[in-house]
Amino acid sequence: MKLKKLLICSIGLSLLLGGCMNMDKKVEDEQTTKNVDTETGSTDNEELNQNQHERDLYMSVQDYTGEEYETPTYNEKIDKFAEENRLVVEKAVKNYFSEEYKTEVIVHNIVGAQDGAAVIVESVGEPHFYTEAIIPIDLSEEEILEDEVWSQKGQVEDAIITGLLAMIFEEKYRVLENYLEEAVNKYPVTGITQDALEKVSASGYSTTLYYTDWYQPLSSELYNTYIENPNMTKDEWEENFSNFEYDSNLLGITIDLYMNEENQSPDEKIFESIVSDIEGLQGVPKGAYAVIINDNRINKTSGIGTKENSIILRDFELIIKE
Template identity: 40%
Template sequence: MTTPYLTPYREAHPLKTKKLVIPTLILSILLGGCSILENDHQGTSSTKKEQEKHYENNFISVQKYTGQGYWSENGERNNRIAEENRNQVIQAVKHFFQTNYKTEVKVHNLVGNENGITVFVESIGELHFYTYAVVPIKGNKILTDRVWTQKEDVDDAIRTGIYALVYDQQFKNLDNYIQKLVLKDPIIGLRQEAVEKVGGNGYSTPYYYVSMTRDTVSVDLNNLYLKHPKWSSDEWKKALTTAKIDPKLVSIAVQLYMKKPDEKPNKSIMNEIVSGIEKGKAFPQGSYNIVLHSNRINKATARGEEKNELERANPNQIIKY
């Protein structure tokens, strides 16, 4: 999922987290006296402290993360404008989704970006998904009549909502499996608040999110949705009775975290997660990509630490037919 102004945590790659770029001091040790060595030692010690401070300022335990500190480059000014005009922005976004997608939404979070405000929303009703829209700002004026979004991102979100609605029992089976793991092993998912405030990832839970390309299903789901936005789950199931699905084009990204602070991802637990999904019965059809992170998450990007993760991912993902 990509927007030129702000990147929800799915962006770039559904499995990878961006590395935190920590500046390092490269010392050129030349021939010299003790004073040079002492200065070098002090410089190295100072840099290490800066790195540690930077880490503590930017990373937080996943249990404590509710979306606080989520950041977009050059968005500070528009953050203030967003809060000062919160009701106006919310109404504009609700109108946008009702008009363009025949969908009632709940607004969870407003985040300033360089040229406007990114607004994270959740659909209201039986069909469930998360997505976002952007409200442009010119000068100090909020352009409520020019709300926009990346159409393919919203279309993707709608498709995943339909998919989860039609195959609800299979998703319940997946949910039950992961919840049993979380109760048994020292692992955890995101807090629900983080999913709502900085997700925008289609059909999502604290443990995984789903993405589908337009040609995943032999039926045009988006066109059907615009024609029948109020269809019930039974009506959707009936409509897709003979539809063909390509599981390789359904991405189910499982993201889990270690429960204890400063604990590295456990290989035995990772193997257990992978084995359970490989052997699991009646799970949703799809391409499963699994990542087990350490306990810390980057506040600004809502991504786990890439240097501390175990993954079973493309091109070795698990395909469930």
């Protein structure tokens, strides 16, 4: 199974040089800086630049609110224009979700992209989920194309399904969430902040400690029922779909945690303990579970903490809960 959002960043290891030097030592170091490492082909200056780049790109997960988030095709001018016209953007996106998906949403973040803005939203009430839409913007005409809002194929549908599953099987999700709350109290790990969850997450039913993905390429019975009967109560959903069956591999549940301390590397023992706990945990949602332990740093622009030193339960190791 292909897990979404697992971006493995290649970060080079480097030494930060510093301290007071006498003149002879300074001259010696300046000469060393000019020499090229014959094995890597890099200079010490390049290593220092890489180190600085890493400091600029990452920040502590506890301090990250998602304000720095950028789309892969980030456009600063469109970002500014969209923010200046936030009320127009919000109204258009809310109308889109209401008309296309029978869902009321809250707009949490508007981020400039190529030819438009990405708008991250959260559903109001249940089913509860996060997702996003794109609103086209013609900057040359200073025009927001309010009637042309769109979303990636299947993205909103899949998000709705994860929200429906969390609503129907609430008790099972509560078992998982209670365990994770106990885990972050027991181990020196944490999740993302609530602000970051709202501004960056677009992955269906999610919390600060895990996110879910639905991998069904075609519309599900759940989704079709929701669109046809958007006003069904939670009790009605539970009554009609409490025995809803699906393949465990269709629901991805990714537990995504960070070390508490800034200079802590991901802890293998904590990782193994959590994996073992999940394997033995009863009464949790049916699905394919992944576990990730990152260090304390998160990428400011992508909102992703996974990097080369992260410890990850890979695709072929996923924990399948029936």
